[in-house]
Structures are given as C-alpha cells and as structure tokens.
Amino acid sequence: MTLRGKAAIVSYGETPVTRARKDKGEPRLSYWEYFAWATSLALKKAGMTTKDLDGQGLAVMHPEVDHSLFLGVEVAEMLGVTSKWIITPSHGGASGCVGLAQAALAVSSGIVDRVLCVIGDAPMTYGDTMMLTEHRRDFEKPFGVMGPTSLFALVMRRHMEQYGTKVEHTGKIAVTQREHAVLNPDAVFKERFTMEDYLNSRMIAEPIRLLDTVMRVNGGSAFIVTKTEEAKRWTDKPVYLLGYGECNNYHHGSKALSDATLMGIGQASREALSMAGLEPRDMNFFQPYDDFTIAVLMQIEAAGFCEVGKGGKFIEETDLSYRGSIPLNTGGGQISAGQPGLAGGNLNLVEGVRQLRGEGEGRQIQGAKAGMVTGIGAVQYGRNVGYNSVAVLGSEL
Amino acid sequence: MSRFGVKEGGEARKPLPYITNYSQGFWEGTKAGELRIQKCNACSHKQWIPKAACEECGSIDLSWIKSGGKGKVYSYSIIRHVVMNSMAFEKEIPYALALIDLDDGVRVVGQVVECKPEDVKIGMEVEAFFEDIGGASIFKFRPRR
Known part of the structure; x- marks a missing residue:
C-alpha cells in the first residue's frame, strides 16, 4: 500500500x-x-x-x-x-x-x-x-559529553576530516537561513550577519560555534x-502527502564501529521520493530539521541533492535562498527562527505547507509545487541521529 | 544539593551514573582498573555501550571481557562551554572530548587528557586510564607513550 x-x-x-x-x-x-x-x-x-x-x-x-x-x-x-x-x-x-x-x-x-x-x-x-535516556545519564554525561552540541561537534569534525568539509560551508547555511529569518516576521533573530561574523562567533564545542546552534x-x-x-x-x-519514508537506528558497516557521517535520512528520502514518483531535482524546496548547521549539510547529502561527502562543494556552488535552485529552510529554520522545544519538529514542516499554499509572503518561492521536509531526533551513542523521517509534500496530486 | 548538582556554598559534583543490573559488571571493572566491554556468548559480537541484548543477533546471553584499553581517535571536539547540568566540568574547560575506536572493535566516548586539547588529532593513538569521580570510576584517555 x-x-x-x-x-x-x-x-x-x-x-x-x-x-x-x-x-x-x-x-x-x-x-x-x-x-x-x-x-x-x-x-x-x-x-x-x-x-x-x-x-x-x-x-x-x-x-x-x-x-x-x-x-x-x-x-x-x-x-x-x-x-x-x-x-x-x-x-x-x-x-x-x-x-x-x-x-x-x-x-x-x-x-x-x-x-x-x-x-x-x-x-x-x-x-x-x-529524563535523559539512560545511556546519556550513565555513559555520556559522567564522561564529559556536553549535550547534543558536543555530539554533533564529534560528527562534524569527522565529516570535515573524511570529506574535506569546511566551516565556511556550514557558515553559508547559517548566513542563508538568517537571511530568510529576516523575511519572517515570526522569527526570533532578525539581524543579518556575514560570513566573517559567523567565523568570529563564540566556539561552544569546536568546531561548532554559537551561530551553528539553536536558541530555545x-x-x-x-x-x-x-x-x-x-x-x-x-x-x-x-x-498533499506525496511520499513518506522512515529509517531509524541506521547503521553503516559494523554495528559497533558505524560510519558516523551517514544517517537514515538516506534510506528514508529514497523511499519517500520513490513513493512520490519524484527525484531530488523535482523538489522546489528543502526544509530539513535543523538543530545544527552540520545536520543540514549531512541531510542535503543524504537526501540526494548531491553525493555523500560532496555537500560542502554543493553548498558553495548553489544558491540556497528562496530565489535559488534549492531553497533551504525558507523561514529561517530553528537556528534563526527559534526552537520551540520539540514543537521545533513542526516548524520546517509548517513552513513547507505555507510555501505550497503560496503564503510565504516576502520569502515566497515562485511556483512552488513540491518539496521535502524532514525530522530527526536523538543522537545514537558514537554514531549519528536515531529517528529519521522524510515527507514529500505537494500542492497537486 | 541543588538541581544542577551544586552543593550549597560548595563545589559542583560530577554527574554520577545509575548502576543497573546489566551495567554493574562494567562499573566493577573500572574500580578494578579494567575497561570491560560486552561480548555475546552466542555470536561473539563485541559491543559498547552495555545493553540487555546483543545488537548483532538479539541473544540475551552476554558476558564481560576486558578490553586492552588501547585505540585511535575517530573524532574529537574541544569543549569550551559547559551546559547548565554539568557545571562540575567548568574547571576542566577547555578539554578534548573524543570518540575512540578501541582495538577491540568498539567505539567509546571519553575525554583525552595529559596533552593540550589542540594537539588531539583524528587517528591519534590513545590508552585508557581510570579516575574516581566519587561513587564511581570513569575511563579517560591519554596519548599512548
């Protein structure tokens, strides 16, 4: 079915x-x-x-x-x-x-x-x-893990080492999403910043800076x-819901030594697109769950907008603005619009719906007919995210 | 004790683990200066963190083996900011937090100390040692000499 x-x-x-x-x-x-x-x-x-x-x-x-x-x-x-x-x-x-x-x-x-x-x-x-999951309480916190920021920092450093990803790549995501937030009256952050401001922002857990993270x-x-x-x-x-896929607790390679740069969004997005009968190039927007900029970069790769490992180069060469070829988190995402706790999981989904209804106001994507939204949740010990879900939405059947 | 683990007028305490039946063997090991990991008696798969089942075959027949405690840095971060519920780490920042792939075939997360955090690199060879945090012992890593 x-x-x-x-x-x-x-x-x-x-x-x-x-x-x-x-x-x-x-x-x-x-x-x-x-x-x-x-x-x-x-x-x-x-x-x-x-x-x-x-x-x-x-x-x-x-x-x-x-x-x-x-x-x-x-x-x-x-x-x-x-x-x-x-x-x-x-x-x-x-x-x-x-x-x-x-x-x-x-x-x-x-x-x-x-x-x-x-x-x-x-x-x-x-x-x-x-309550934290038991493994976080017992095997992460006492050992010096500082919440999700430090866990994503570990994944980001590995991605940089394995594929040559640069901080300017995540920086472009941060700058672009902020430009979108400026156009979103409901966003908490509306001040523009430059790449230089991004690079100068305070380190929280290297290589993650303040401007890579969400404000609750x-x-x-x-x-x-x-x-x-x-x-x-x-x-x-x-x-309309045109396609859906889910892939939770994804492993790649040995279960005890999984490649931490890969996520279940890969499998989930392939299933969602296949159900919709569409390709990544048919998407008029991409609204991925964004707790950290590196999560956005990895999802751009996993969802098939480019090859895994080529996300940095893709971001360099692509206009991610609402006027561009693949508009990214057009409401500013959680990183710039604010993360209302776990209601943040609805934020980019609702932005996708808004765009498909033509209600994007100053950030409306012209002719948006189909697009992809995602949700991710939890970081598995020593790996990538646990819950991975992808929905393809469209204004026409 | 406040909710953030800070004693009134005193120092912040390190967060302590709850010791459960299936993780007890590990915590007995760290007290004895051993890094123990789980091994499945049915399929010989080795795993970390402690689980109530084998992640490879689903068997619940698991035992503890002693890891050599040696491995390589898979990834690392330099922690420069503590979160509210981990204030005890404030006096340690900046510190290197790393994912370590042990030679025994499992990945663990822990601090790398006894070197500058900036000197930690992916692929660096490290070895485990143990530190009492008051009520439990944890592993940390240092460069292999």
Missing part, C-alpha cells in the same frame, strides 16, 4: 514564540496553553470547531519538558473532544513528520476522516527537560490532516 495522495494537510496554526523573559514582561505560559493556543489557530484557519474533532483522530506529540504520562487523553480532556483514535508520537524532532504519516495512515485506512496533530512546548518556563523558545504548533476526499471541504489550498 502507498500513502501517495491519500491525505492532505488542510490547515495549520503556529503561536508566536518567546524567550519568556520576565525582565521584558513576557508571560511564562505552560505547555498546556501552547497546546490549546496552537489548536485554536489551526481550527480557526480551517473554519472548524472542536465539534469537528469529535469521533476523529488526535495526534499529540510529546514536548521535551517534563509532562504528563497520559498526555494524549488529557489534551483531549482539555479540548473537550471525544477521540476515536489517539496517537502520541514521541520521536523527538521527528515527531512532526511521524505524526503526519501516522495521521495519513489513519485517514487512508478509514479509521477516521481527520486528525488534529498538535504540540506545545515551553522549555523557557520549565527549565528542566524529560516557548511555542506551539498544530496542523490538521484529512482524507483527500474531504480536503477541499476545508480549504481551497490542500497540501
């Missing part, structure tokens, strides 16, 4: 994001309020009410802040919705794409007609995040998936 064209995104809603600075009088909302707020925005845009969700599906993605074990049904309780089917994607940064795929499965199998996919997260309010914010995000047959009841601009 294929998911191609079986489901559509008919609406989305994103709350403003905030650093929740008390000194600036910014409120510190709970993750519940972001779940509620994002839902109300998505419902309003579709012309729906919570009544339209009764007897339907609910995809409640897990936030990174410590949260209720029974989150799914408690979000239903808060919204006053009786759900026929609840899923709770807990795939870290990949939950957005995974939620979309699982919602598409539900509507295409006829279990339900529509699914609200929603997440709210508030790392600035709660401070602490969920509070925020919420929702989108509504329906079966294709009812999509036009809610919108004249449905965005």
Whole structure:
C-alpha cells in the first residue's frame, strides 16, 4: 500500500514564540496553553470547531519538558473532544513528520476522516527537560559529553576530516537561513550577519560555534490532516502527502564501529521520493530539521541533492535562498527562527505547507509545487541521529 | 544539593551514573582498573555501550571481557562551554572530548587528557586510564607513550 495522495494537510496554526523573559514582561505560559493556543489557530484557519474533532483522530506529540504520562487523553480532556483514535508520537524532532504519516495512515485506512496533530512546548518556563535516556545519564554525561552540541561537534569534525568539509560551508547555511529569518516576521533573530561574523562567533564545542546552534523558545504548533476526499471541504489550498519514508537506528558497516557521517535520512528520502514518483531535482524546496548547521549539510547529502561527502562543494556552488535552485529552510529554520522545544519538529514542516499554499509572503518561492521536509531526533551513542523521517509534500496530486 | 548538582556554598559534583543490573559488571571493572566491554556468548559480537541484548543477533546471553584499553581517535571536539547540568566540568574547560575506536572493535566516548586539547588529532593513538569521580570510576584517555 502507498500513502501517495491519500491525505492532505488542510490547515495549520503556529503561536508566536518567546524567550519568556520576565525582565521584558513576557508571560511564562505552560505547555498546556501552547497546546490549546496552537489548536485554536489551526481550527480557526480551517473554519472548524472542536465539534469537528469529535469521533476523529488526535495526534499529540510529546514536548521535551517534563509532562504528563497520559498526555494524549488529557489534551483531549482539555479540548473537550471525544477521540476515536489517539496517537502520541514521541520521536523527538521527528515527531512532526511521524505524526503526519501516522495521521495519513489513519485517514487512508478509514479509521477516521481527520486528525488534529498538535504540540506545545515551553522549555523557557520549565527549565528542566524529560529524563535523559539512560545511556546519556550513565555513559555520556559522567564522561564529559556536553549535550547534543558536543555530539554533533564529534560528527562534524569527522565529516570535515573524511570529506574535506569546511566551516565556511556550514557558515553559508547559517548566513542563508538568517537571511530568510529576516523575511519572517515570526522569527526570533532578525539581524543579518556575514560570513566573517559567523567565523568570529563564540566556539561552544569546536568546531561548532554559537551561530551553528539553536536558541530555545516557548511555542506551539498544530496542523490538521484529512482524507483527500474531504480536503477541499476545508480549504481551497490542500497540501498533499506525496511520499513518506522512515529509517531509524541506521547503521553503516559494523554495528559497533558505524560510519558516523551517514544517517537514515538516506534510506528514508529514497523511499519517500520513490513513493512520490519524484527525484531530488523535482523538489522546489528543502526544509530539513535543523538543530545544527552540520545536520543540514549531512541531510542535503543524504537526501540526494548531491553525493555523500560532496555537500560542502554543493553548498558553495548553489544558491540556497528562496530565489535559488534549492531553497533551504525558507523561514529561517530553528537556528534563526527559534526552537520551540520539540514543537521545533513542526516548524520546517509548517513552513513547507505555507510555501505550497503560496503564503510565504516576502520569502515566497515562485511556483512552488513540491518539496521535502524532514525530522530527526536523538543522537545514537558514537554514531549519528536515531529517528529519521522524510515527507514529500505537494500542492497537486 | 541543588538541581544542577551544586552543593550549597560548595563545589559542583560530577554527574554520577545509575548502576543497573546489566551495567554493574562494567562499573566493577573500572574500580578494578579494567575497561570491560560486552561480548555475546552466542555470536561473539563485541559491543559498547552495555545493553540487555546483543545488537548483532538479539541473544540475551552476554558476558564481560576486558578490553586492552588501547585505540585511535575517530573524532574529537574541544569543549569550551559547559551546559547548565554539568557545571562540575567548568574547571576542566577547555578539554578534548573524543570518540575512540578501541582495538577491540568498539567505539567509546571519553575525554583525552595529559596533552593540550589542540594537539588531539583524528587517528591519534590513545590508552585508557581510570579516575574516581566519587561513587564511581570513569575511563579517560591519554596519548599512548
């Protein structure tokens, strides 16, 4: 069975994001309020009410802040919705794409007609995040690992050594995404910077600089998936799921000595494109999950925009702006628009939907008909990312 | 003790591992000055980190073997900034954190010390030694002499 064209995104809603600075009088909302707020925005845009969700599906993605074990049904309780089917994607940064795929499965199998996919997260309010995985707590932290930044730094250094990738390559990603953020009224960072500013930015975990990393914010995000047959009841601009692929816990070579520069996005994107019947060159944009610039570079390679190891050269030679041949994270990505906790996994997906609906405003890609979004989550011990998911979206069936 | 492991008016403590039934053999090893890794009794696969199953064949019949503790740097980073929940490392920065491919065929992550962090290179030969962090012993690496 294929998911191609079986489901559509008919609406989305994103709350403003905030650093929740008390000194600036910014409120510190709970993750519940972001779940509620994002839902109300998505419902309003579709012309729906919570009544339209009764007897339907609910995809409640897990936030990174410590949260209720029974989150799914408690979000239903808060919204006053009786759900026929609840899923709770807990795939870290990949939950957005995974939620979309699982919602598409539900509507295409006829279990339900529509699914609200929603997440709210508030790392600035709660401070602490969920319990670390046991291996992080026991075999990484005591040994000097400094969170995901240091883990991606290890992968980046290896990539530089193995393929000759340069910091100017990740620098171009950072500069380009910031240019896009300048055009995005919802982005947290709107000041342009140059390559020189990038190179001079503070080292966090060499070779990763401050401008390679994300700034956490509070925020919420929702989108509504329906079966294709009812999509036009809610919108004249449905965005269809054309292809999907997932490849988790990918190894290359020996399981104990895997090549850390390779990721499951390779296999996942090939499956997604094959389902869509499209090639990388058919993509009008690429909106990869971006916690670090090196993750973007590796995904450009893995998704087949160039060969593995040639990402640096490809970036040098390619216009990645919204006017270019392969527009990259046109909303600025999480690196420049802000990472609303795990709601950040929806950020680039929603930007893809916005572009395909022609709602990109000052950063609209002319004639965008199809594009790729990704989600990644967790870093496996001594390797690359754990969760890898890829969705190909299109404005036409 | 505050939530970031900082004693009131005192020094930050290193984060300590939880010692579980399936990882206990490793932590007994570091106390005895041994770097132990897991070996599958069914297929002979060697693995790190400790797991409740063999990642190669799924067997749950696993035992500990002593690694020679020698290996080569697969990749490294120079840590220049500590995160909130690891303040105890502040007095050690900058330090080199590395992925080490042990000659025994597994990859481990640890600090490389007893040299300037800038001198760490991919392919550099290193050896493990052990350090008590108060409640557990961890491995660190130094250049092989």
